Amino acid sequence: MTTGIRAAHPEDRDALGALKLRSSLAWGDHVEELRAMPEAREVPAAHLPHVTVAESAGQIVGFATVLPGDAADRAELEDLFVAPEAWRKGIGSLLLAEAERRAKALGAGTLEVVAGERARPFYEASGFRFAGTVQTDLAPAVRLQKDIR
DSSP, rough: OOOOEEEOOOHHHHHHHHHHHHHHHTTTTTHHHHOHHHHHHHHOOGGGGGHHHEEEETEEEEEEEEEEEESSSEEEEEEEEOOOOGSSSSSHHHHHHHHHHHHHHTTTTEEEHHHEEEEHHHHHTOOOEEEEEOOOSSSSSEEEEEEEE
């Protein structure tokens, strides 16, 4: 089946939030903490104009959110989630390529992401490089960045 990319619609918010939580829980890490965090199951309405959805057979199978960064030449990959049953099918790479395109459209030359250790290899294989460590609500994570000029 083919996977299409489209902009998110307001009526997608519930499905996106459910996918975000399901994808986060699939690794089995921090389960109770994630279930207790409202933001683990929400996509803020203000983010919707910045969300790209991957759809296959009429079902949302992933999404990515690219926000303008705190510097004019930077953008932040806020979210990239793929439904666990769709992992390892190229959807994450498809969404990441679209995220890079959107970041460039924002005028960014650098795309940044905060990633946990399980996601780090995916981003590094896609050209992201270590830029520092950060403390998230759940655990330490890495800040990665990619030159997209």
